[in-house]
Amino acid sequence: MYYYIVELSKETGGIKFLDKIKNSLSDLGISGETVVPTAARTAEELALMGIDKGYSTIVTIGSGKLINRVASILQDNHEITMGIVPTDSTSQLHQMIGSKDIDSAIRILKSHNIQYINLAHIEPSRYFLNKAYIYTPRPININFQIDNDYKGAAIITELNFTSDLKLELENVVEHSFLDKIKHSFSKSSPKLMKSTFTAKNRVIITTLKPLPVISEKEIIAQTPITLTCKKQVLKIITNHDTI
Amino acid sequence: MSIMPSNQNEVAGPGTVVGANVKLVGTIQDKNNISIHGSVEGEVNSEKAIDIAVGAKIKGPVTGQIVKVAGNIQGSVTAKERLEILPTGKIVGSVSTKDLIINSGAIFVGKSSMPSSGLDEEVKSIEKQDKEPESE
Numbered sequence: 614m615y616y617y618i619v620e621l622s623k624e625t626g627g628i629k630f631l632d633k634i635k636n637s638l639s640d641l642g643i644s645g646e647t648v649v650p651t652a653a654r655t656a657e658e659l660a661l662m663g664i665d666k667g668y669s670t671i672v673t674i675g676s677g678k679l680i681n682r683v684a685s686i687l688q689d690n691h692e693i694t695m696g697i698v699p700t701d702s703t704s705q706l707h708q709m710i711g712s713k714d715i716d717s718a719i720r721i722l723k724s725h726n727i728q729y730i731n732l733a734h735i736e737p738s739r740y741f742l743n744k745a746y747i748y749t750p751r752p753i754n755i756n757f758q759i760d761n762d763y764k765g766a767a768i769i770t771e772l773n774f775t776s777d778l779k780l781e782l783e784n785v786v787e788h789s790f791l792d793k794i795k796h797s798f799s800k801s802s803p804k805l806m807k808s809t810f811t812a813k814n815r816v817i818i819t820t821l822k823p824l825p826v827i828s829e830k831e832i833i834a835q836t837p838i839t840l841t842c843k844k845q846v847l848k849i850i851t852n853h854d855t856i
Numbered sequence: 857m858s859i860m861p862s863n864q865n866e867v868a869g870p871g872t873v874v875g876a877n878v879k880l881v882g883t884i885q886d887k888n889n890i891s892i893h894g895s896v897e898g899e900v901n902s903e904k905a906i907d908i909a910v911g912a913k914i915k916g917p918v919t920g921q922i923v924k925v926a927g928n929i930q931g932s933v934t935a936k937e938r939l940e941i942l943p944t945g946k947i948v949g950s951v952s953t954k955d956l957i958i959n960s961g962a963i964f965v966g967k968s969s970m971p972s973s974g975l976d977e978e979v980k981s982i983e984k985q986d987k988e989p990e991s992e
Contacts, residue, residue: 759882762882762883762884762885763880763881763882763883763884763898764880764881764882765874765878765879765880765881766878766879767875767877767878767879767894768877769877782875782877782878783875784875784877804875804876804877804893804911805873805875805876805891805893805909806875806876806877807873807875808873808874808875808877808878808894809871809872809873810872810873811871811872811886
């Protein structure tokens with residue numbers, strides 16, 4: 614049986630949105646209990662209630678922020694399958710489950726192909742499903758450690774990392790138009806300012822000043838951070854062709 | 857319902873890339889290719905190819921299948937298949953490979969050996985003969 618946690622917001626709309634969702638679910642024959650998080654009852658609490666009630670499929674319909682929070686509750690519980698319907702069309706979670714928009718994400722719930730996926734953990738208690746990043750408009754120095762293998766220092770403007778501990782560091786300022794002209798005159802090829810590393814277990818990132826770590830438009834932590842990967846801890850419904 | 861194995865953990869793409877804006881200390885190990893444009897103090901090990909770009913600096917041993925050097929290495933280089941030192945490349949240290957290519961302009965200071973060719977023993981015996989005083 615399905616248990617739906619539906620977020621109502623300014624972006625999605627209120628009761629009309631909820632009715633539309635209920636109609637779509639009913640049309641597909643996958644309707645179930647629908648609950649809405651409030652200040653008094655958070656999404657995490659609602660997810661725990663869904664588990665207590667014995668639902669086998671808990672679906673989160675809302676922002677990536679809400680989905681990450683529910684995922685943190687459902688991790689390691691292999692008796693429960695998580696459904697994901699990102700309401701933000703720009704969410705990277707669409708790419709993860711193989712949907713384009715809300716309607717296609719809802720249709721995927723019906724197909725019910727299941728995959729075990731990783732969840733990234735930022736100590737002490739924040740989680741994200743897919744990707745997170747650090748961005749600064751001006752280049753800054755960062756230090757990082759990949760497992761116990763090596764330590765590094767870099768000047769960057771962007772740092773992207775995935776839940777399977779793949780890091781991409783980039784200094785986009787060096788790719789500026791002036792630099793390109795400079796290199797074309799000196800006939801030298803521009804220096805590669807992008808780095809890629811993959812950790813097995815742990816990544817530590819430190820900066821001189823605290824910098825926000827953002828996932829799904831939410832600040833989930835501030836540097837320094839210790840990032841680990843919880844492997845295959847979530848059972849999610851997805852379009853199996855895509856992950 | 858079908859349960860699919862997730863391929864989230866599969867390592868795709870070029871493997872490890874160290875940009876020009878990065879300095880590393882420690883051991884880099886990757887099953888895939890490693891490309892270095894910055895600076896590394898420590899070991900660099902790949903089961904595939906290693907590319908040391910122009911301007912890159914490495915202090916430490918480098919081991920890979922195919923190693924291409926356009927930057928600077930201070931340390932031994934073991935290339936199981938082929939080692940190529942490009943015109944801008946510099947190696948100070950011993951090298952070991954089946955196939956060694958040194959382009960014009962490249963700098964190589966050190967000993968070279970070809971492990972699987974059986975020539976090593978031949979070289980050693982010649983060196984031994986050279987050292988031994990001639991007996992009448």
